[in-house]
Amino acid sequence: MIGVESPNNGKLFYNFNLEKKVRKNHPLRKLKEILNLDFMYNLLKDKYGYNGNISVPPPVIMKMMILLFLYNVRSEREMMETIPERLDWLWFLGYDIDEEVPNHSVLSKARKRWGEDIFKELFNRVVRQAVEAGLVDGEKIFVDASLVEADASKNSVKKLDDIKLDEQYQELVKRLDERAEEGVEGSGKINQEHISSTDPDATITSQSGVRQLSYKVHRSVDDRKEIITTCSVTTGSVNEAHVLEKTIAEHEDVVEAKVGTVVADSKYGTTENYSALKEKGIKTHIKDLGASRVHRGDVFGKDRFAYVAERDVYICPAGKELQRRSWNRNRQWTKYRIDKEQCASCELRSQCTNDKNGRSISRLPGDDLIAAGRQDAASEEGIKDLKRRQHLMERSYAYGKRFGYKRARWRALWRVSIQQLLVILRGNRLGILCRNFICRCRMFLITLNLRLKPEY
Ligand code: SF4
Structure with missing residues (x-):
């Protein structure tokens, strides 16, 4: 007998258990089981006052950010609107079905309150966990940089001479001066005379003949299991060769091991880099x-x-x-x-x-x-490393593309930096090794310095 659709009038009372509604093999179930973000309370205790309104618990906000990148949701507003419609997300976040979800602005406010350092600290904890798990050796690193398109239109670029009467003029001039103090090189003179009124931290770069407002992400990847050990963001026009020493220092700091070999493309092959690395006794598998x-x-x-x-x-x-x-x-x-x-x-x-x-x-x-550097690069080991570098670094960045690393979600350097850290947490090498969703969730756990399972 054929069934007839009945109008859904809704019940007055429901016998409902959210826990039972989430299937047993749901990836978020595994994630929730081993997710422990309690350490955040200690890290963030100085960022909140002792009186006043009670905030949304930081671990819940962090879980929301995890969902944002885990499901690659386009915007925070969209995500917050979707949460009440998703039983699995509600359950994961610890909300009841009729509980009110905070406004989307809670995420941006939290980022502002926490600052970039908290995310960096989380990232470093992950790397340390990977070191403890034997996934990182620390001796040989591959280094590369990639441009990230800023969240600002080219139409927002203004020539300073043309906007002398604008209200923004003084503010933009100040930012340009700051850039000069920070040692930001321009792509020619263009970045000394032009600035984006929407995102003054972004600079004009040219790639394959296309000009755009950009940031630049710098990564080092460890040789053993291709774990990303450092990630920093600069404005687009910064020369990657100038960031190499800082990258090595950060890697050594977090991994607590001395770098023995650096593998990089010819953009890093400057006299200054050869000189600095040779002084430290580091092998330079870098083309001149x-x-x-x-x-x-x-x-x-x-x-x-x-x-x-x-x-x-x-x-x-x-x-x-x-x-x-x-x-x-x-x-x-x-x-x-x-x-x-x-x-x-x-x-x-x-x-x-x-x-x-x-x-x-x-x-x-x-x-x-x-x-001497050229000799290192021409050695048998150097040639092998340079060949490997192409695939390894391309893989590292290509994987991040799926999670939107190529385009800035937010404006200003520190926010783009947070985005890149979250993208890496989402797409670090374990995610590539274990292509299924659950393993990617586990990578999150490692990334967030959660309890590391013995198998990792
Ligand atoms: S003799 Fe030597 S330097 Fe002169 S053209 Fe030939 S290869 Fe070049």
């Missing part, structure tokens, strides 16, 4: 920035010329010697040259030089360090 630039043309790069310290000469690809000719006091370089007749009759000339006086090489004060 100068060499990669020269190779863009048809001319042999400096890396094709071998320096022979005993005789103080360079040997060119044709096996001829370039002798020391002059020293530039201002620029602190020594010039090495070959007789023009030798180049004139050389078969490799078209690939080597267009100079009618023959090829020359300038030797700079940091060249020894660059040469």
Whole structure:
């Protein structure tokens, strides 16, 4: 017999148990079972007053933020509107079915009150847990940076000269001065003269010919199980090479182990980085920035010329010697040259030089360090690491794309920083290793320094 739909008039009383409504194998059930955020009370005790309104408990707010990223909900408003409709979320958060859910603004207010440091502390606790679980070795790290599109339209960019009469002018000039004090380099002069009125922390960058307002996220990934050990965010125009030392220091601090090898692309291959890392006895599996630039043309790069310290000469690809000719006091370089007749009759000339006086090489004060770094990168281990780096770092960032790391959810540097930390918590390497949802939930637990199961 066919059933007929009856009008739903609603009952006056319900015999209802939220606990029973959440299926036994629900991923959030596992998460709730081992989730213990009580440590937050201690961390945040100075951030709340002793009198006045009672706040939403910080662990509940953190659970909401977890849901936001775990389910990749587009906005906080949407999430708070959805919570009363989702029995599993209500149960997970500890709300009853008829209990009122706080306003969406509670999340942004909490972020403001807690600040970035709390999230950083949570992140570091996770890494330490991963170290204790033997997932992090700490000796070899892979480093890379990626641009994050700011939550601001290009139309918000103003040229300071054009808005002198605007109310915002003084405020924006102040922010520009702060940027200069923070050592933020501009992409050319553009960031010294232009600023976004919507998000003044973001700067204009150009990638593949497309200009956009950006931030830059910097990560280091440990070699053993590809756990992300550090994450920092700068404005988009900061050169990643300048963040390398800070990244290494942060990694060593949290992992409590000395870095022995750094693997990175040629953008990090500056004299300053080679010098700093060699001083600390760190192997640099980093390609030389100068060499990669020269190779863009048809001319042999400096890396094709071998320096022979005993005789103080360079040997060119044709096996001829370039002798020391002059020293530039201002620029602190020594010039090495070959007789023009030798180049004139050389078969490799078209690939080597267009100079009618023959090829020359300038030797700079940091060249020894660059040469040592280049040697490290050209070793068997270095070549293997550099090949691995491409897949490893791409995987790390590609996984974060699913959770929206490429676009800022919020405005201002500190908020973007929180977002990136939460994205990493969501997508750290364990999530990749264990592709199912439950394992990703477990990654959250590790991330939030919760009870680490022995199997991890
Ligand atoms: S062009 Fe001159 S410097 Fe270059 S490979 Fe030939 S001889 Fe050597």
